[in-house]
Amino acid sequence: MKSQILPAIKAFAILAIITGVAYPLLITGIAQLAFNGNANGSIIYxxxxxxxxxxxxxxxxxxxxxxxxxxxxxxxxxxxxxxxxxxxxxxxxxxxxxxxxxxxxxxxxxxxxxxxxxxxxxxxxxxxxxxxxxxxxxxxxxxxxxxxxxxxxxxxxxxxxxxxxxxxxxxxxxxxxxxxxxxxxxxxxx
Known part of the structure; x- marks a missing residue:
């Protein structure tokens, strides 16, 4: 059982970093570059x-x-x-x-x-x-x-x-x- 817990924790950590950090940062960066006004709330100044x-x-x-x-x-x-x-x-x-x-x-x-x-x-x-x-x-x-x-x-x-x-x-x-x-x-x- 111990042999399964360590790989599960590693897989969880890797997926959490990919889906919880890397992917949101990538999409936010693309949105800021391609659609800056829309990404920031379409604010009127x-x-x-x-x-x-x-x-x-x-x-x-x-x-x-x-x-x-x-x-x-x-x-x-x-x-x-x-x-x-x-x-x-x-x-x-x-x-x-x-x-x-x-x-x-x-x-x-x-x-x-x-x-x-x-x-x-x-x-x-x-x-x-x-x-x-x-x-x-x-x-x-x-x-x-x-x-x-x-x-x-x-x-x-x-x-x-x-x-x-x-x-x-x-x-x-x-x-x-x-x-x-x-x-x-x-x-x-x-």
């Missing part, structure tokens, strides 16, 4: 200062900013997760209705205008940094009014929204989305 990550949503409540999608975890990256409320949940129904009224009121949305689901329901992670193009366009008037933008600057904001938007093609159902932090940072420059 402004004037040399980190202002956020393009991958993690942030809360914007000021009327002069485009608002992010609601978060079930108060935008805490250490608590990533969903509310886990199902379609028959009275609490979910109440929350969605409250969000609908709040969003419609703040953005002066007409009663018969549909509000996109991304402004009513939180994402599965609670940290989605994107909103749909439709959600951004519904917030345009509020943001332009809060910033005192004239018609020319308002058109620049529309252009920025489309410039900053990206397309996801789910084979047949195309969707455009906008990164809220990136859009708000660009609007600050106007």
């Amino acid at each position: 402004q004037n040399g200062k980190a202002v956020g990550s393009k991958l993690i949503g942030q809360e914007f409540t000021d009327a002069k900013y485009f608002w992010s999608r609601p978060s079930a975890v108060s935008y805490s990256s250490s608590l990533s997760g969903a509310s886990n409320l199902g379609p028959t949940s009275a609490k979910l129904d109440s929350t969605v209705n409250a969000r609908r009224q709040s969003f419609a009121s703040a953005n002066e949305v007409k009663a018969n205008t549909p509000i996109p689901a991304d402004m009513l329901c939180s994402s599965a992670s609670g940290l989605d940094p994107h909103i749909s193009l439709e959600s951004a366009m519904l917030q345009l008037n509020r943001v332009a009014k809060a910033r005192g933008f004239d018609a020319e600057k308002r058109e620049k904001v529309v252009h920025l929204i489309y410039q900053k938007s990206h397309t996801i093609d789910f084979a047949t159902n195309e969707m455009r989305y906008v990164n809220v932090l990136e859009l708000n940072l660009e609007i600050n420059k106007l």
Whole structure:
């Protein structure tokens, strides 16, 4: 039995060094060389200062900013997760209705205008940094009014929204989305 223990310990030590030290260091090195920005959290810098990550949503409540999608975890990256409320949940129904009224009121949305689901329901992670193009366009008037933008600057904001938007093609159902932090940072420059 002693003759089997020593080789087992040696094999364990070698595999632990390979899989627990050498391989992670190799992959980290490759990631740092090939994908440095992504490997370090896709941090967005402004004037040399980190202002956020393009991958993690942030809360914007000021009327002069485009608002992010609601978060079930108060935008805490250490608590990533969903509310886990199902379609028959009275609490979910109440929350969605409250969000609908709040969003419609703040953005002066007409009663018969549909509000996109991304402004009513939180994402599965609670940290989605994107909103749909439709959600951004519904917030345009509020943001332009809060910033005192004239018609020319308002058109620049529309252009920025489309410039900053990206397309996801789910084979047949195309969707455009906008990164809220990136859009708000660009609007600050106007």
